[in-house]
Amino acid sequence: MEPVIFQEREKQIHRKGNQPFDLECNKDSLAGAVSQRACVFCGSRVVLYPIADAVHLVHGPIGCAAYTWDIRGALSSGPELHRLSFSTDLQERDVIFGGEKKLYQALTELIDRHHPNAAFVYSTCIVGIIGDDLEAICRRVSQEKNIPVIPVKSEGFKGNKRAGYNAACTAMFRLVGTGDTTGISPRSINILGDFNLAGEIWIIREYFERMGVQVVANITGDGRVGDIARSHGAALNVVQCSGATMDLAKMMKEKYGTPFLRVSYFGVEDMAEALYKVARFFEDDPEILKRAQDLVREELTLLYTKLQEYRKDLQGKKAAIYVGGAFKAFSLVKAFRLIGMDVVMVGSQTGTSEDYRELHEVTDEGTIIVDDSNPLELSAFLKEKDVDIFVGGVKERPIAYKLGLGFCDHNHERKEALEGFLGMVNFAKEVHSTVMSPVWRFVPRKNQALNSSSG
Amino acid sequence: MSKKLKIKQKTEAYVSTTNACKLCKPLGACIAFRGIEGTVPFLHGSQGCATYMRRYIISHFREPIDIASSSLSEKHAVYGGGPNLKKGILNVMDKYGAKVVGIATTCLTETIGDNVSGLLKEFKEEFGDKELPTLLNVSTPSYSGTHIEGFHATVRAVIDQLVESETVEPKTSSQSPGVGAGLFTSEQTEKDSSETRPYILNTSKVNLLPGLVSPADIRYLKEVLDDFNCPGTILPDISETLDAPAQMDYEKIPEGGTPIAAIQLMGHSDATIEFGQVLQRTGNSGGQLLAERCGVPLYALGMPIGLRECDRFFEALEEVSGCATPRKHQLERGRLVDAYVDSHKYLFGKRVVVYGEEDLCVGLTAFLAEIGMKIVLCASGGNSGQFQDAINAVTSDIVSEPPIVKEGFDFYEISEEIESLDPDMLIGTSKGYSLTKKQQIPLIRVGFPIHDRFGGQRMLHLGYRGTQNLLDRIVNAIIEKKQADSPVGYGYL
Ligand code: SF4
Numbered sequence: 001m002e003p004v005i006f007q008e009r010e011k012q013i014h015r016k017g018n019q020p021f022d023l024e025c026n027k028d029s030l031a032g033a034v035s036q037r038a039c040v041f042c043g044s045r046v047v048l049y050p051i052a053d054a055v056h057l058v059h060g061p062i063g064c065a066a067y068t069w070d071i072r073g074a075l076s077s078g079p080e081l082h083r084l085s086f087s088t089d090l091q092e093r094d095v096i097f098g099g100e101k102k103l104y105q106a107l108t109e110l111i112d113r114h115h116p117n118a119a120f121v122y123s124t125c126i127v128g129i130i131g132d133d134l135e136a137i138c139r140r141v142s143q144e145k146n147i148p149v150i151p152v153k154s155e156g157f158k159g160n161k162r163a164g165y166n167a168a169c170t171a172m173f174r175l176v177g178t179g180d181t182t183g184i185s186p187r188s189i190n191i192l193g194d195f196n197l198a199g200e201i202w203i204i205r206e207y208f209e210r211m212g213v214q215v216v217a218n219i220t221g222d223g224r225v226g227d228i229a230r231s232h233g234a235a236l237n238v239v240q241c242s243g244a245t246m247d248l249a250k251m252m253k254e255k256y257g258t259p260f261l262r263v264s265y266f267g268v269e270d271m272a273e274a275l276y277k278v279a280r281f282f283e284d285d286p287e288i289l290k291r292a293q294d295l296v297r298e299e300l301t302l303l304y305t306k307l308q309e310y311r312k313d314l315q316g317k318k319a320a321i322y323v324g325g326a327f328k329a330f331s332l333v334k335a336f337r338l339i340g341m342d343v344v345m346v347g348s349q350t351g352t353s354e355d356y357r358e359l360h361e362v363t364d365e366g367t368i369i370v371d372d373s374n375p376l377e378l379s380a381f382l383k384e385k386d387v388d389i390f391v392g393g394v395k396e397r398p399i400a401y402k403l404g405l406g407f408c409d410h411n412h413e414r415k416e417a418l419e420g421f422l423g424m425v426n427f428a429k430e431v432h433s434t435v436m437s438p439v440w441r442f443v444p445r446k447n448q449a450l451n452s453s454s455g
Numbered sequence: 456m457s458k459k460l461k462i463k464q465k466t467e468a469y470v471s472t473t474n475a476c477k478l479c480k481p482l483g484a485c486i487a488f489r490g491i492e493g494t495v496p497f498l499h500g501s502q503g504c505a506t507y508m509r510r511y512i513i514s515h516f517r518e519p520i521d522i523a524s525s526s527l528s529e530k531h532a533v534y535g536g537g538p539n540l541k542k543g544i545l546n547v548m549d550k551y552g553a554k555v556v557g558i559a560t561t562c563l564t565e566t567i568g569d570n571v572s573g574l575l576k577e578f579k580e581e582f583g584d585k586e587l588p589t590l591l592n593v594s595t596p597s598y599s600g601t602h603i604e605g606f607h608a609t610v611r612a613v614i615d616q617l618v619e620s621e622t623v624e625p626k627t628s629s630q631s632p633g634v635g636a637g638l639f640t641s642e643q644t645e646k647d648s649s650e651t652r653p654y655i656l657n658t659s660k661v662n663l664l665p666g667l668v669s670p671a672d673i674r675y676l677k678e679v680l681d682d683f684n685c686p687g688t689i690l691p692d693i694s695e696t697l698d699a700p701a702q703m704d705y706e707k708i709p710e711g712g713t714p715i716a717a718i719q720l721m722g723h724s725d726a727t728i729e730f731g732q733v734l735q736r737t738g739n740s741g742g743q744l745l746a747e748r749c750g751v752p753l754y755a756l757g758m759p760i761g762l763r764e765c766d767r768f769f770e771a772l773e774e775v776s777g778c779a780t781p782r783k784h785q786l787e788r789g790r791l792v793d794a795y796v797d798s799h800k801y802l803f804g805k806r807v808v809v810y811g812e813e814d815l816c817v818g819l820t821a822f823l824a825e826i827g828m829k830i831v832l833c834a835s836g837g838n839s840g841q842f843q844d845a846i847n848a849v850t851s852d853i854v855s856e857p858p859i860v861k862e863g864f865d866f867y868e869i870s871e872e873i874e875s876l877d878p879d880m881l882i883g884t885s886k887g888y889s890l891t892k893k894q895q896i897p898l899i900r901v902g903f904p905i906h907d908r909f910g911g912q913r914m915l916h917l918g919y920r921g922t923q924n925l926l927d928r929i930v931n932a933i934i935e936k937k938q939a940d941s942p943v944g945y946g947y948l
Pocket of ligand 1 (some may be wrong): 039040041042060063064123124125126154155156157501502503504505507561562563
């Protein structure tokens with residue numbers, strides 16, 4: 001096979017085996033390599049996106065805003081400002097003379113029109129170059145309109161997607177501590193890092209409430225400015241998809257002493273463990289743990305038979321994973337095991353060395369671990385490992401389909417709830433429906449394999 | 456207070472954009488480059504744009520599109536993106552084996568002032584010892600214009616960089632047409648000159664510049680050229696590269712696209728047919744360049760949608776090819792007229808809003824006027840200054856009340872405007888869905904992007920046949936709505 005690995009990227013790929021584990025990550029993407037990764041702006045847009053009662057104004061040319069218009073599956077139980085795409089649509093003359101006036105005008109206009117509870121203003125590549133003073137404009141409008149107007153420092157080229165997570169957390173942190181904390185129970189949490197894709201946070205919230213734990217703020221899914229403002233009153237931060245909101249948890253710990261736990265809601269094991277972890281945190285109330293156990297038992301009995309059915313068909317099939325954050329990948333590895341499948345390749349756009357080391361521990365021998373990959377590598381790995389299903393996002397989908405193999409969307413754009421116990425069933429169902437579909441018999445790859453094995 | 460008013464006065468024309476009815480220039484460039492054989496589109500900018508555009512294009516075509524990026528970071532933004540551009544091209548050569556790299560700039564590299572043409576010259580000198588791909592480039596600052604302008608700018612830039620005025624000898628044999636074209640190496644292989652691609656055999660009779668239409672449209676146009684026995688060069692040709700069959704492997708660069716050699720010979724064709732009423736009025740199209748530089752006569756037509764615009768297209772083909780319109784197409788025309796008659800009562804006076812990219816809107820409007828629909832609003836995010844004129848040109852002789860025409864509109868404004876217009880349906884991209892949901896009226900999806908329905912890439916808009924498809928969809932949408940709203944729900948309508 002012709003080599004598809006760029007020399008400069010060799011250290012970002014590891015095959016679990018005899019060699020000691022040492023994976024490079026968090027580097028700039030290689031020029032010309034068609035990275036699957038986006039920019040700082042994208043990172044911060046993802047995190048703040050589901051705050052539904054804020055105006056999200058993209059200060060830049062139209063593209064950055066247009067490409068992020070309502071692409072995610074984040075639902076709101078009330079206002080839906082997050083689903084609109086606001087932009088200053090910078091033009092040539094703004095690039096020459098500066099875009100501050102336009103920004104001021106746009107903010108004023110949008111706030112008057114929509115009466116949001118806050119406004120986030122995202123800087124993009126070009127704003128970083130022309131040097132508009134976002135901070136000053138935001139301060140001025142904030143005073144005039146009497147709502148928080150918060151700049152998000154997300155110039156596309158100033159780092160990778162991870163830097164965008166940090167920018168988003170810094171922005172949200174400016175809200176934290178500004179609200180009234182009366183009425184918050186000592187047994188209360190904030191949910192961080194869930195985006196309420198297809199209503200997932202409603203499933204999770206309900207679990208916690210059944211356990212007798214109060215949820216103060218959903219940060220960020222189905223998010224509200226007012227909740228975030230009083231979130232420092234909660235006893236605990238429960239952080240999922242730690243890449244995106246870990247920074248906020250750390251800041252809150254430092255300033256308000258709020259402890260945090262890292263969890264995942266994907267797969268049965270991790271979901272149950274998330275509930276137990278929270279219950280154990282509130283150990284002074286043993287009822288909480290008891291209720292958690294009951295809940296898990298109840299939910300499991302419901303899903304167990306269903307999963308067994310799928311498992312019968314899926315046993316021994318092979319899966320590959322390439323997702324945005326590496327933390328999610330752990331849960332996926334476990335979830336696949338639960339339905340009898342083997343994970344043979346796993347990678348992410350933005351994992352940290354800590355993430356990858358953990359991944360290395362939980363995977364089987366021979367598994368490929370990869371950071372910041374691209375279509376050429378991914379397709380080579382998928383072929384080499386002869387997988388049955390590939391898990392990724394929209395950009396990964398055609399890679400799988402062109403190779404004639406199954407695909408499951410597990411990114412921010414999916415419209416199917418995959419979290420929680422119910423989500424595990426949905427996940428198994430989706431995996432089953434693609435892996436078992438008869439269409440793969442007709443694709444050229446399988447055709448050839450069938451012919452050569454029979455001939 | 457007085458201070459605030461002052462600011463308002465100064466910038467009174469400005470309103471913020473909510474839900475833009477346009478996309479950015481580099482996206483159009485990427486799609487156009489994707490229609491040239493052996494090309495890897497390459498964005499000179501930071502990583503994000505390339506990734507976002509890939510994602511966006513994939514959601515419509517459901518096809519992979521690898522867009523390379525020079526992945527600039529902070530230090531490049533300060534010291535210039537040249538080194539990364541060169542490194543990126545080398546990587547694309549190395550791993551993709553690209554015959555052509557199509558480089559488009561972005562807001563970032565335009566603003567930091569990278570001179571891409573200069574950098575490419577340097578690159579060719581530095582790496583002259585290697586076998587270099589053809590390097591094409593276009594300037595597409597994302598802060599001006601729209602995706603359509605990026606698309607057209609790319610077509611023009613490609614012609615500008617590949618077609619020379621006098622140096623190419625018209626070819627009569629299968630001898631390599633690349634030789635003498637001068638610019639860059641480009642070998643033509645045996646495989647390329649297969650019979651199924653009439654335009655590569657030798658000089659084409661006609662250059663066809665269709666603009667941003669669907670792969671199905673391009674396939675249709677090829678069929679029409681074939682039927683007229685008229686060898687043509689269609690630029691760009693996304694019919695295979697953005698709607699490829701299932702294959703053995705992940706194709707690094709999908710087959711198909713307009714061959715470089717064919718583009719180099721475009722100056723020797725007998726005529727150019729170019730679609731786009733607005734494009735023509737803006738005065739710097741690829742077809743106009745071919746006319747100026749090489750004297751190729753230009754048939755500047757509207758998009759062939761509806762009888763009158765299609766008739767013009769077929770007349771042009773008759774002239775260029777010297778053949779009468781083949782019976783097959785006459786029959787399609789006849790059936791369309793028949794369908795106009797059959798459907799007229801469903802359609803007459805129905806209020807319709809058309810939006811999207813200007814030239815497609817103009818084409819659709821020409822057609823909608825013919826079937827007696829009342830076009831109440833034509834809106835576009837484009838800002839060419841020519842939209843009103845172009846709409847007038849296709850409606851003035853047939854409608855009694857001209858539609859409202861709005862340039863530089865976004866969906867917030869469209870939504871405000873239609874409050875009082877009480878339309879029966881909207882025709883445009885997927886982006887109008889939330890408006891039609893709110894109004895509980897049908898949306899007929901056309902153009903790009905269509906990402907809430909299946910098969911956007913296989914949607915036919917052009918010719919008698921494409922018009923027929925559109926007509927059927929429009930009539931059926933009206934019948935469906937009538938049935939759904941009716942307490943009786945008649946089974947015969
Ligand atoms: S890379 Fe820059 S221009 Fe491109 S999407 Fe990101 S912020 Fe916008």
